[in-house]
Amino acid sequence: MRTEITHVDPAYRTYADFYMRSAYGAFPQQHRHIQGSMRSSLILVEQSRHEFVDPAVDELVVSTPLDAACSYDWNMGSGWTSGQSRTGDLIIVPPGTDSRWRAGGDRRLIILAIPTALVSQLLGPDCPADLAATFAPLGGSSGNDAFVNAVLRRLWENSGEDEPINRSLADRLVEALVCHLVMRAGTVTPKLAPGPFSxxxxxxxxxxxxxxxxxxxxxxxxxxxxxxxxxxxxxxxxxxxxxxxxxxxxxxxxxxxxxxxxxxxxxxxxxxxxxxxxxxxxxxxxxxxxxxxxxxxxxxxxx
CATH class of the missing domain: 1.10.10.60 (Homeodomain-like)
Structure with a gap:
């Protein structure tokens, strides 16, 4: 099943493309691609105080702060939500979703952008038609998530090594991450592969x-x-x-x-x-x- 996202900003092909070409480009950042068959983008960025608008993209954007202790607000169309940006938090932008962000201080994040085509492939027949609605319950910050934090850290470390075993590990980490997020959102129960099979x-x-x-x-x-x-x-x-x-x-x-x-x-x-x-x-x-x-x-x- 191919989930269609109809209101994506045509100016940007990917979230990584937007990140480099927008005001975020002023922040120190590194970009990598996951070394596996499931191509997704990774960004390691050091942010400072800002208020920016992110356009809708045809990707599920997942991030976690590595170092953060500052005020933090977001708006995904239903008004502003305020909180504290803390190390290990889960931050989600559903596919096809415009968002606004305000950070009150410095923080360092790992960001993973997974194409919706890949999410659909991983969920297969269980994939819902509306991925934006599927991940909406996690939109913004959902509090601490040690699993996501550990997976994103490992993906970043793994992305620098182009070896078969590392590509296989990357594939399985992305699969596990998508399933974890879907189950945490509580909107779909995906079928899991048995044992050693991805x-x-x-x-x-x-x-x-x-x-x-x-x-x-x-x-x-x-x-x-x-x-x-x-x-x-x-x-x-x-x-x-x-x-x-x-x-x-x-x-x-x-x-x-x-x-x-x-x-x-x-x-x-x-x-x-x-x-x-x-x-x-x-x-x-x-x-x-x-x-x-x-x-x-x-x-x-x-x-």
Missing amino acids: LREWRKLEDYVDAHLHRDILLLDLADIVGWSVRHFSRMFRQATGKTPHDWIVAKRVGRSKDLLGKEKLSLAEIALCCGFADQSHFTTSFRKATGMTPLRWRRGRV
Whole structure:
């Protein structure tokens, strides 16, 4: 799902672009990109007293003060809110949201800008249509959040090292951060990937299997999706889900067959073929094992 943000300021491609070209450019700052497959921008900035207006951008902007003890006010369209800017606070600007800021003193922050396309990719089918509304409960300062503070610090440290292990770590940190924020906002409960799989890897596995249920699905193909050996994939899959890959695929085939039994006027043999079972007998045996009844009895019960 692609979440559309329709009121983004066209003058700036990204928040990092705005930060360098606006009045914020007067502040000492460093810019980095996360070294992973999920491109996001990082800014380390030393701010002083100011009152600025930030335009809406097509990104989720997350920040945390590293050093701060000053008055702090923000306005995201519903009036000014006042507070104290403190080390470790969580500060959020939802996508497509204009904001005003007043800082009464010096503070040093790490800022992460995550493209909405990436947020949508991470949340997959669970992604709401309105990401601005999803993150609105966290708009401005939400108080201390040790997890976000630790993740942003680690992302900054990690961003200077372009090694495969660092790219993999960066991907997982961004995934964990997005899920944490969505759950903290309390508007969506995202599906989490099991065990050692990242959300991106697990979604690729599910998408592949869902698209190929009508065909033979080889264990080698699944292992290749996540870049593991067949032996390691099988072991990690069983450890993470409590099922073998074969059992997981069969469960998906049965789930697909239920949809067809309930919605389509297809024969049992046709459904067996559509769902990748060897024949109607194999379909019936697998369905009974999973549900305790035959496909025909299940269909009759749905009428």
